Amino acid sequence: MSCCFVPPYLLAHIAEATGDPHAARTCAQTRALDAALRERRAGSPPALVVPSDADGTKTVYTAGGTTRLPGEKARGDDEPPTGDLAVDEAYDSTGVVSTLFATAFGREGIDGEGTPVTVTVHYGERYDNAFWDGRQLVFGDGDGVVFERFTKPPDVLFHEYAHGVTQFTADLTYADQSGALNESMSDCFAAMAKQRMLGQSAAGADWLIGEGLFVPGIAAVALRSMREPGTAYDDPVLGKDPQVGSMSDDVQTEADNGGVHLNSGIPNRAFTLAALALGGNSWEVPGQIWYAALTGGSVGSGTGFAGFAAASVEAAERLFGAREAELVGDAWAQVGVVPGMDPPARAPAEVPPGTVRVVRSGGFAGLVRVGSLALGDGPAGAEVAALLERTDFAAIRDVRTDPDRFVYAFVHDGQEVTVPESALTPELARVASLVLGEPLPDTP
Ligand SMILES: [Zn+2]
Missing domain, CATH: 1.10.390.10 (Neutral Protease Domain 2)
Structure with a gap:
């Protein structure tokens, strides 16, 4: 089994630094097998989450270290600060970016119809990411070793909010x-809100x-x-x-x-x-x-x-x-862009016969981890071969990819399949674990 890190990646560092092999964000990310998310398909943007206890224009929830969304209500609109930094940062930043869109562009709320915005903080355990899941904003606390909490820089929230705006306007396909x-739209509007x-x-x-x-x-x-x-x-x-x-x-x-x-x-x-x-x-x-x-x-x-x-x-x-x-x-x-030019074509990825390659990437930070495994290579190779045999790639091929979520590419036998973390089956989660050489929690 060979496994390389491109670049030498955070999980190994975190596990080494803390001595805890389960310390990394994989704990949270692979448990995020929300059935509702898994069923979503390309071409049908979901409606915004508006919990029954939401109020005003924005409500902040806490997942309390779990991956349940939206979680418990933590701060409603016009309520005073809670003293929970992540909750209060998310509340304030949502106010800043929604005000930018309202005053500069006449846009009310993410969907342009003033539907209340739902934000969840304390997602997962030491979760190194923030994302827009198509219906609401979600923020992890960071591992504290490399990443601070993702609500700390306000422009991270501005960026995720703008993903929502893009979904309800041009709905640019996330690939x-x-x-x-x-991605750039989110950075541009985040920069405007920050400035x-x-x-x-x-x-x-x-x-x-x-x-x-x-x-x-x-x-x-x-x-x-x-x-x-x-x-x-x-x-x-x-x-x-x-x-x-x-x-x-x-x-x-x-x-x-x-x-x-x-x-x-x-x-x-x-x-x-x-x-x-x-x-x-x-x-x-x-x-x-x-x-x-x-x-x-x-x-x-x-x-x-x-x-x-x-x-x-x-x-x-x-x-x-x-x-x-x-x-x-x-x-x-x-920057070399001329109106009318075609985007460059990408050659399909190739791996040697009898080999599977897994690439985990995406995420707000856009960092990449790559591993490959020969299917004849010991017990792990045999297990992966059996798992791939049982996986119906066609059934998961058209799952909509949400901005900034982790995504897994599986390259095997002339096929390349990209699977968002929210759509990983227990079998694919296990394949990723074996090929990338990192621990995963029990699948649900
Ligand atoms: Zn993004």
Whole structure:
């Protein structure tokens, strides 16, 4: 059995640092086999979660270290602070980002119809992620070894909230270029909310996403840099920030839903360049253009960078004029995106015959772990071969992938199947455990 880490990944570090093989977030992630989520299929965005005890425009719940959603009500709208940092941070940040959308873009709530927003904190045990599950926002506490709690940097919540807005507008498919564009929309609106909260102009802003997410001692200024993708961290545990900021460096991979957190650096940098060129505040002229492009009807689930670029140039011309349209077009040209160009084709992944490869990726941090196993290789190989035999890939092939959730790619026998964590069967959870060489909890 061989197993490699790309980059040397967090689980091993955490398990080593704590001496507890179950310390890692796999505990929570593989238990998240919510039956409701498992049944969801592509093409049908679910309705928002509005629990019977929700009130006002937003309600924060706590999962209390479990993976049950939404959990127990912790703070209703207009209620005073609870003293629970995660609850109060989530409450405040939801207020900030919903106010941005309401005042800058006239959008009420995530769905545009003012449906109350549901947020859950304390999800899982030391869970290293935050995500939008198609119906609500969810935040882990982080392991405390590498990651702080995911509610600490407000822009993590802003980012997840914007995934909800994208779902109810262009509904960009969360894979390959449309997925990278979906990721980028979340970073762009998160940056606008952060800059508006801090009173920073585009020129005065740091354009960082997830600043403060890593514990002290990790060599990282943030999780991503929109202005200079690929420069946010360089650390022995995390590796070097792999984001790219130009089409000349476009990454083709089966990991991370087709590199959605890697190639998102390209449209992120286009937005930053456009905002700097247009001047003023990002949430004003540049934000109006991006929001109009996202919601105007010409950008749909399969739109790639070039399609969005064309929509943004058109929106700039229509809303503001020829000068603005030219500046937006220039920004896209600087990152190598020309309206009308096709996205690059990705060759299917290949592994040697008799071998299975598993790639776990995605997640807010976009970090990747890879392992492979020869099916004839000892008891583990035999067990995996038997498990794969019993798995009906066709039945899980079309499960909708939620933004920022962990996702598993299984490559075997000329097939490549991507399975979101919420749709892992006990058999596939076991395969992933054996191939990646890490412990998993009992399956439900
Ligand atoms: Zn995301």
